[in-house]
Amino acid sequence: MGHIGIRDLEVYAYHGVYPEEREKGQTFYVSADLYLDTWKAEHEDDLDASVHYGLVCESIKDYMTREKYLLIERAADEICENLMKDYPKLNKVCVKLYKPEAPIPMPFGTVFVETSRSWTEAYIAVGSNMGDKENYIRQAIGMMEETRGIQVKKVSELICTEPYGYTDQETFLNGCVWIRTWLPPEELLKRLQEIEHKLHRERKIHWGPRTIDLDIILYGEEVIHTKDLSVPHPDMVNRMFVLGPLDEIAGWAWHPVEHKTIHQLKESLNEREAEKHD
Ligand code: GSY
Secondary structure (H helix, E strand, C coil), rough: EEEEEHHHHHHHCCCCCCHHHHHHHHEEEEEEEEECCHHHHHHHCHHHCCCCCHHHHHHHHHHHHCCCCCCCHHHHHHHHHHHHHHHCCCEEEEEEEEEECCCCCCCCCCCEEEEEEEEEEEEEEEEECCCCCHHHHHHHHHHHHCCCCCCEECCCCCEEECCCCCCCCCCCCEEEEEEEECCCHHHHHHHHHHHHHHCCCCCCCCCCCCCCEEEEEEECCEEECCCCCEECCCHHHHHHHHHHHHHHHHHHCCECCCCEEHHHHHHHHHHHHHHHHH
């Protein structure tokens, strides 16, 4: 991964807690580190393979001046998140925002905040077994696409599957979605639960019928065990309705606990299921 650095870009803006800061404004300085794959730009001398740092500076000025924020934390966050959205070639962005004229009643050099964002590849299993199943799933994917911090990269075929676990219910429609996200796992979970909620998901019977189900299957190669979240999904290795669609879009993805690819996990589940029927 290569890196483009911008140092001390001067921007006049109106962020601050005090009314006079918001009326008169002051000078801020922005430094940004933009991480991307620069191999092609280095070898082909082609600007289209990189990001145009002049345009990035214009964009930073725009993000800094289109709103007034109370806090420099918020303004720096806005720069980071908008750069990630508007420049898809960037894998990671680190921003430092300096406020040398901050209202501090004693001599000082400057104050600054630093923040960063980077994309993580993640995989979401989608399922529905109520009403217009395909419509619920397509709506959920559309809502993921609209969510700040989530980009949908690929969607598998949707397949009809027999209910697993609690079997006395409608057949399911299942698929998998490959996303990239800069949301931390707990925040990603919250956004997915909000989408489920908007699509009238009710948690009545455990493993029971649902309009939409969105499960985080893998989040990078992280292993997470919190009160609300276990990733990789603990039962994914037993669910063909997860491994099948996931193998279609990301067979090479790595399971950090089983130390196998998704394709290998699917093959071994196939073998176990074949043995059961022998
Ligand atoms: O989170 C899984 C929901 N679910 C499913 C499912 O999505 N598909 C199939 N075939 N059976 C299921 N049982 C449950 S619970």
